[in-house]
Amino acid sequence: MENREIQQFLPHRYPFLLVDRILTIEPGKKATGVKNLTGNEWFFQGHSYYPPSLLLESLAQVGGVVLATKAREENPQTQFTGLFAGISDFQFHRFPSQGEEIILQVEVSQSLSSVYRFSAQAFVGDEKIAGGQILLSFFLKKPSGRSEGPSAGEPG
Amino acid sequence: MRRFGHPFPALLIDRVEMLEREKEIKTVKWITANEIYLSGHFPGEPIMPGVLTLEGLIQGALILLEESLNRGKIRVFLQKVGRLRFKRAVLPGERVDFLVSLVSKENPLWKFKGKAQVGGEVAAEADLTFKVDVREVGFEL
Numbered sequence: 001m002e003n004r005e006i007q008q009f010l011p012h013r014y015p016f017l018l019v020d021r022i023l024t025i026e027p028g029k030k031a032t033g034v035k036n037l038t039g040n041e042w043f044f045q046g047h048s049y050y051p052p053s054l055l056l057e058s059l060a061q062v063g064g065v066v067l068a069t070k071a072r073e074e075n076p077q078t079q080f081t082g083l084f085a086g087i088s089d090f091q092f093h094r095f096p097s098q099g100e101e102i103i104l105q106v107e108v109s110q111s112l113s114s115v116y117r118f119s120a121q122a123f124v125g126d127e128k129i130a131g132g133q134i135l136l137s138f139f140l141k142k143p144s145g146r147s148e149g150p151s152a153g154e155p156g
Numbered sequence: 157m158r159r160f161g162h163p164f165p166a167l168l169i170d171r172v173e174m175l176e177r178e179k180e181i182k183t184v185k186w187i188t189a190n191e192i193y194l195s196g197h198f199p200g201e202p203i204m205p206g207v208l209t210l211e212g213l214i215q216g217a218l219i220l221l222e223e224s225l226n227r228g229k230i231r232v233f234l235q236k237v238g239r240l241r242f243k244r245a246v247l248p249g250e251r252v253d254f255l256v257s258l259v260s261k262e263n264p265l266w267k268f269k270g271k272a273q274v275g276g277e278v279a280a281e282a283d284l285t286f287k288v289d290v291r292e293v294g295f296e297l
Binding site for chain 2: 013014015016017042051053056085086087088089
């Protein structure tokens with residue numbers, strides 16, 4: 001899935017669209033995404049590496065695509081809202097820096113009503129740089145509600 | 157504030173209100189619609205990204221660490237986010253108070269508990285673990 005298509009599923013835009021491409025996806029289950037780091041991104045003005053908080057956001061956005069594709073598969077017109085609900089036990093081994101390609105892997109491990117728990121991992125090449133669990137809450141908007149243009153996504 | 161090597165646009169602290177070495181810190185950040193990340197999060201519906209609330213807590217913990225050690229350059233690495241919950245969205249025009257306190261210190265691991273508040277409401281809570289290395293030269297998160 002290319003970036004243009006990702007933008008149909010996520011409301012995030014520059015400068016906060018933190019996934020470039022989806023390599024493999026099983027709607028509602030799991031996905032692998034890519035985020036490339038290049039020197040002229042805005043956060044490199046302050047950091048020499050990809051900030052860990054933004055790495056979490058990248059993983060959450062891939063998770064958002066997993067849930068959004070599933071919802072659209074069931075009903076192409078559906079509107080939804082996703083929220084970043086939390087994180088459990090997320091460990092960092094190293095922070096990626098400029099010129100690296102991060103592979104983002106997420107897989108739904110548990111869903112409780114509208115909260116989805118993902119096991120998420122980030123790799124550079126074969127090296128695992130971070131991993132843990134992230135929680136997203138995701139709900140469909142009622143069709144009678146105001147149409148707010150594109151779906152709102154994860155604050156976070 | 158300038159001595160903290162974390163410049164624009166990723167600095168999420170406007171002011172340090174209170175700091176007690178090896179204990180706790182309170183920092184403040186005002187959120188305004190003009191901020192760079194709000195233009196994409198989301199177009200027409202600005203909401204402070206939750207992960208940046210986390211970043212604010214991380215930066216508060218870093219200042220507390222640096223002040224507590226007071227030994228020139230240290231190398232700090234965020235090793236773990238133990239538990240983090242986002243409870244409330246933060247909108248432009250609001251002020252976020254970041255409260256970070258040291259929970260335990262078993263070198264090289266320093267554990268912190270952080271809370272981001274808007275008014276009296278909790279926006280996010282997090283447990284953070286940092287690995288601190290005082291021998292190496294150079295500052296890294």
